[in-house]
Amino acid sequence: MTIVMTAFERSPDGGKGLARDTRVRWALEEVGLPYEVRLLSFRAMKEAAHLALHPFGQIPTYQEGDLTLFESGAIVLHIAQGHGGLLPDDADASARAIAWMFAAVNTLEPPILELTMAMLFERDKPWYAGRLPLVEDRVRHRLEQLSRRLGDADWLDGAFSAGDLMMVSVLLRLRSSGILDEFPGLAAYVARGEARPAYQRAFAAQRAVNVGQRAGGE
Ligand code: GTB
Numbered sequence: 582m583t584i585v586m587t588a589f590e591r592s593p594d595g596g597k598g599l600a601r602d603t604r605v606r607w608a609l610e611e612v613g614l615p616y617e618v619r620l621l622s623f624r625a626m627k628e629a630a631h632l633a634l635h636p637f638g639q640i641p642t643y644q645e646g647d648l649t650l651f652e653s654g655a656i657v658l659h660i661a662q663g664h665g666g667l668l669p670d671d672a673d674a675s676a677r678a679i680a681w682m683f684a685a686v687n688t689l690e691p692p693i694l695e696l697t698m699a700m701l702f703e704r705d706k707p708w709y710a711g712r713l714p715l716v717e718d719r720v721r722h723r724l725e726q727l728s729r730r731l732g733d734a735d736w737l738d739g740a741f742s743a744g745d746l747m748m749v750s751v752l753l754r755l756r757s758s759g760i761l762d763e764f765p766g767l768a769a770y771v772a773r774g775e776a777r778p779a780y781q782r783a784f785a786a787q788r789a790v791n792v793g794q795r796a797g798g799e
Contacts, residue, residue, distance in 0.1 A: 589602070667746065
């Protein structure tokens with residue numbers, strides 16, 4: 582059954598791999614599943630045909646036979662549960678890996694998103710200089726906690742899992758802020774994720790679409 586996912590026709594990041602299709606591509610590459618990518622313009626994302634797949638008119642979506650999914654975390658979990666390599670066989674370890682997936686999107690991603698949104702859209706606002714340190718400190722607080730838990734380990738809980746895939750994907754978005762480099766253990770963790778051949782293939786695939794294209798907005 583052919584897997585079809587959606588991605589930006591022209592990602593605003595110009596090929597840095599920061600849009601959420603990259604984590605889905607990465608999961609598919611980790612488990613060795615072939616897939617097709619349907620590219621969408623911002624306008625097409627808001628049209629009825631796409632809204633039938635994604636209620637919020639966004640990417641990524643995932644279609645496999647009769648199944649249609651949205652939400653990158655749910656898509657990665659579906660891939661991980663159906664194919665070996667991204668969740669441990671042990672039921673408790675698997676539950677913990679899923680908890681890390683939720684931690685990535687529910688505990689780390691919100692303050693990181695707030696910071697990136699502020700840096701992108703609030704620079705010219707009168708409150709920007711005063712607010713930025715507060716937003717940065719919220720991110721630092723979570724990174725300190727995460728860094729402490731990771732310690733000297735390569736991955737969050739034993740072998741690389743979908744929890745790491747999601748966490749690295751979320752942390753990657755911090756790179757341009759410089760904050761990640763304040764936490765060398767986390768910077769090395771992200772670099773380990775990026776070095777995985779499956780990530781490299783996913784990154785190259787999205788880059789081939791986006792590099793050289795001009796930014797068109799968030
Ligand atoms: N919670 C959803 C998920 O995890 O799938 C969020 C999906 C989402 O935010 N999709 C974004 C989208 O479709 C693309 S990833 N936006 C278009 C719209 O809402 O109209 C967010 C994103 C966009 C651009 C960059 N970038 O250029 O760096 C990074 C991340």
